[in-house]
Amino acid sequence: MKVLLVDDDPTLRQTLGIGLRAAGHEVLVTADGRSAIQAAHEDAPDVVVLDLGLPDLSGLDVLQRLRASSTIPVVVLSARAESTEKVQALNLGADDYVTKPFGMDELLARIRAVARRAGSDVPVIRAGDLVIDLPARRVARAGVVIRLTPTEWGLLDLLVRTPGRLVSQQDLLHQVWGPAYGRETHYLRVYVAALRKKLEHDPASPRHLITEPGMGYRFEP
Amino acid sequence: MKVLLVDDDPTLRQTLGIGLRAAGHEVLVTADGRSAIQAAHEDAPDVVVLDLGLPDLSGLDVLQRLRASSTIPVVVLSARAESTEKVQALNLGADDYVTKPFGMDELLARIRAVARRAGSDVPVIRAGDLVIDLPARRVARAGVVIRLTPTEWGLLDLLVRTPGRLVSQQDLLHQVWGPAYGRETHYLRVYVAALRKKLEHDPASPRHLITEPGMGYRFEP
DNA sequence: GCCGATCTTGACGAGTTCCTGACGCCGGGA
DNA sequence: TCCCGGCGTCAGGAACTCGTCAAGATCGGC
Numbered sequence: 409m410k411v412l413l414v415d416d417d418p419t420l421r422q423t424l425g426i427g428l429r430a431a432g433h434e435v436l437v438t439a440d441g442r443s444a445i446q447a448a449h450e451d452a453p454d455v456v457v458l459d460l461g462l463p464d465l466s467g468l469d470v471l472q473r474l475r476a477s478s479t480i481p482v483v484v485l486s487a488r489a490e491s492t493e494k495v496q497a498l499n500l501g502a503d504d505y506v507t508k509p510f511g512m513d514e515l516l517a518r519i520r521a522v523a524r525r526a527g528s529d530v531p532v533i534r535a536g537d538l539v540i541d542l543p544a545r546r547v548a549r550a551g552v553v554i555r556l557t558p559t560e561w562g563l564l565d566l567l568v569r570t571p572g573r574l575v576s577q578q579d580l581l582h583q584v585w586g587p588a589y590g591r592e593t594h595y596l597r598v599y600v601a602a603l604r605k606k607l608e609h610d611p612a613s614p615r616h617l618i619t620e621p622g623m624g625y626r627f628e629p
Numbered sequence: 630m631k632v633l634l635v636d637d638d639p640t641l642r643q644t645l646g647i648g649l650r651a652a653g654h655e656v657l658v659t660a661d662g663r664s665a666i667q668a669a670h671e672d673a674p675d676v677v678v679l680d681l682g683l684p685d686l687s688g689l690d691v692l693q694r695l696r697a698s699s700t701i702p703v704v705v706l707s708a709r710a711e712s713t714e715k716v717q718a719l720n721l722g723a724d725d726y727v728t729k730p731f732g733m734d735e736l737l738a739r740i741r742a743v744a745r746r747a748g749s750d751v752p753v754i755r756a757g758d759l760v761i762d763l764p765a766r767r768v769a770r771a772g773v774v775i776r777l778t779p780t781e782w783g784l785l786d787l788l789v790r791t792p793g794r795l796v797s798q799q800d801l802l803h804q805v806w807g808p809a810y811g812r813e814t815h816y817l818r819v820y821v822a823a824l825r826k827k828l829e830h831d832p833a834s835p836r837h838l839i840t841e842p843g844m845g846y847r848f849e850p
Numbered sequence: 851g852c853c854g855a856t857c858t859t860g861a862c863g864a865g866t867t868c869c870t871g872a873c874g875c876c877g878g879g880a
Numbered sequence: 881t882c883c884c885g886g887c888g889t890c891a892g893g894a895a896c897t898c899g900t901c902a903a904g905a906t907c908g909g910c
Contacts, residue, residue: 557857559856572765574767576673578672579672582671587668592858593897594860598858598899600898604899612899620776621778621865621898623766626766778866813869819868819890821887821888822887822889825888832888843885
């Protein structure tokens, strides 16, 4: 597994690097946030191990920027056990949070757990000539990337996560628009229409985004 | 899996929510008992995680009301390890009881266990060449998907949930059309006929949707 | 503060679903 | 034999749902 290690402390960098390699991982190392973000994009690691408290950007900043453009699993290291920082980190999308001091065993276990979860999803769905990459938030039809608005994504995401299964109108409204919405089925009609226009060959007779009258919608692979 | 999280502590709500989402669950959150009960009905979660000690209703009350109308698995969280409360909760129908402080891993494991137990109930029913997938809202006969209207679904759903057992006309009317309906047995005749037409080989001599004259109907697998 | 993209809202036609009444069949009892 | 209650069937019209288009409101970036 390819691990990107981001830490400004040379000693720790070395220690962790050795431990990770000993466990059979391929290790990339950077010492600051800027190069970390760059490396995360260019080298496509499987996991990022991120130490908070870097020289140029705060670790939380790095995390935020990472999350803005990718869903690579991130394990955060920190010297503080404070709950606020921990919650902040998890809020920004960290997948796990490890407090120093920690044993190499623990870190390895967390990395394994986090990577397993990320891999076990259903990252890319193929349906006909559609390719839907949920983590990357990309859809392509016949190789051409299609732009979706945030709401369109919310809807498609929800439907695609349970292929072939009906999702009720209420569920869709609650999840995409919020718990206060439950009767505004009009929204669904408008946005399903928009999705069909972008994704279906013949929006008038859809093959993937199927209506179940009176009940909801389903995504058919 | 869809998890309904009921907790009045915002911090805990956030932390648990993140943990649950990280584990791949879809998370619905409510902060009080009233909305919890509502959400449990409207959103049909797979599991409810219920913290005792809510502002408006006691957690045990919520549990009781939930159980009055549904069999959704419930995992109870509590700060107390007292045996009496634990026994009370389990008596009221809680499926598991977790004492604070607990690890995310533990909670996830319990949720999984509880949902597995409940899920082994009636996910997909096979009867002859019929395949009825209740959660996905799909029926197929001899491999061909059959479209049902919402009312037809309501009826079939109810009958199929207790295979081989008689369901009275009143029960059917109450559950599908509402508590105000009880004498309109005509509806049943029309819709049972429609179901037979779609599901039975020979609608005139049904093998699955059986009439019990004067009593009700029965689904025979 | 402006401009473009996105989201909301309204109106209407087409199609489906639901309700309702009428009728026929069957078996049991008078 | 006739009557009667319960069930199955059919068909028409009312009511609802969905898809569509377009115009206004709102949001966000520059």
